[in-house]
Amino acid sequence: MTSTNPTSETTRPGDDEPAVRPLQPLLHDSVVVLRAPTQAWSAEDGDIGATVIHGIYHGDTRVAAGLRVRVGDTDPEAVSVAPRGATGATFVSLVREIDGHGGADPRVRLERRRDVSAGSVVERLTLSSGVDHTIETSLVVELSPDFSTMSSLKAGIVDGAEWSGEPIEDGIVISSGSVTLRVTAPGAVVSTADGKVRVSWPLDVPPHASESRELCVAITDESLVVVAPRGEVSWRAPEGTTSDPRVARWVAAALADLDALRLALPDHPDDEFLAAGAPWFFTLFGRDSIWAARLLLPVTTDIAASTLRILARLQGIAHDPESAEQPGKIMHELRSAPLTIPGEGVTLPPVYYGTVDATALWVTLLADAYAAGMSELAVTELLPTLRGCLDWIIQPGDNDGDGFLDYVDLTGHGLANQGWKDSGDSIQWRDGRLAEGPIALCEVQGYAYEAVMAGARLLEALGDGRDDTQALRSWAADLKRRFAEAYWVETPEGRYPAVALDAHKRPVDSLTSNIGHLLGTGILDAEEEGTVATLLIGPSMSSGFGLRTLSTEAAGYWPLSYHGGSVWTHDTAIAIAGLVRSGHLEQARVLSEGLLTAAERFSFRMPELYSGDAADEFSSPTPYPAACRPQAWSAAAAFAVQTAVTS
């Protein structure tokens, strides 16, 4: 049999749907259960299919858009969802219509126990009865195969593909392109109709007893460029001495999420990295994987070592404006296919190098991992990659020859902003005007200073035969001097480093969280670090739930602006780590308390970002409705907070 995808919310031209403008789906009120590269998004009753984000995903494909459970002809009424770590959840519903015992309390309930592993989703359904008679009914599951692409769904467009089904014993095998679903349901009648797979079990539940049935969806995709790593995690929660129970709860939840976000590349399944986040970014990102591994160093150096090796293998070797590749550059993003944007004729290459900071961050991760215990042999093997990074920082990283690392998209269809604040409106003046590129971000100069100094130390310690470390130190000292001359601005908010230099070398004068990344890098002197530390915990920057990306005094401030007023968990954590490194423990604890308050509100699964609203006006931070969760660097932020509150 062959089918398209009749249940979809598609708005493709040519369909009978009205020509409405598709919108990116919101995520904040959906439930996710995951083990990368597989994830299941549902409503709180466990059903999948009410919104565009719902579905079972494997890699960059949504393999099923719907999974609906009924008891007889009844829709169960959801009452609770209980997560079991990152990879499981139990949904509890009532089935009052078949209850019929005449009492006040509900006596029949359905438990849906969902478990996700890499390449499978298992749904165990248990109908429990507390009544005195046998319940004769059926359990029915409707599965809607889909095969839409992740990039289209993110744009609000369902572009599901044709599929074919082949019955097997206890189930059906569904295929579409390189993706295969093997749906098994022992004891059930399995049929297809209207583009859906219908699984039905007749069910007799004796008095005061339970009956369970199980559905398994096993997924394979031969085209995936990411796979589950071969090994299990070996890490344990770091021991800290704090009486604050929120720290331990956040650390435990973070480790579970980070475990579920581990991925590897097929050719080296023993080398793992942390996927950036669910749902959109289940792949390798240079910057994200490096920061997550760096924040995780108090727990393990293993992730850092393997992340460094993976990125080293993909280090740029040629000049290619299309992909922004340059010799020595560390990559930005890996996809199994070009990233296409429907309707725009846009394609980004599957290996994209449009990042100005990943190269310097790779070096700082190497240095920090070595200091944290990564073996000398493993570090030595990476010295050639280190050389390439340092060469890139000092030469191609500076597009216009002014001595600062900057970026400009030469193609017209790459990322306009190539720092961590990568949205189109992220770099703006205090009066709200957008800055013109090439942009030289302040924090990137800090990363570069730290990277070159740390690189020189590593080369001196482990040696590669070249006697040029003094030249490296001189370059860094010169960068520090020029930074002090070029970046500092004075506005009604005080004196601080500008967020960036624009195309005309003017300091873009908004007060931003970016300056928190400078702390501890060495590019500021002690007095300058004190000035920055004070500003970061002021009322315009510290919301009480963390560090705002942009000061409330800036014209462009908006609490739900992606990079212009929101709070990012990892951004706050980096500032906290910098405050600790620079000896400003009191300020570090102020921001840590903000994150802990937010973490409690988010049930200790910190999203990528949330509102910059002040905690004294809102009892709980407003979600940014498109924020990924879990997000690797948000989870790993727990360890920066743990360090700060136990220092």
Place this chain on the structure above:
Amino acid sequence: MTDRSTPVPWAHEQVEGARGDVLPVLERVVALHRGDAELTTPRKGVASLASGQLGEGTPYPLQLAPAAIMMISVAVKFFILHVESGTPVKGP
């Protein structure tokens, strides 16, 4: 297609697995992509989708509707010319 054999001073084999054999599948996709040098787009759209920012939505259906209407007139003209030229529109 970029010449990937260009030597660089620090090119190395110390990290197990040379870049060229890391991901054969991926390399094929890269080759396919790099053959298309005519891609252009408003960068803001790319930025909002490639980043996690809540997108503005896409005008895809609205843009395609006029295109579809224009296609109808072209198809009608093609059909008329096809018939007038004496070419059978169906097989015998």
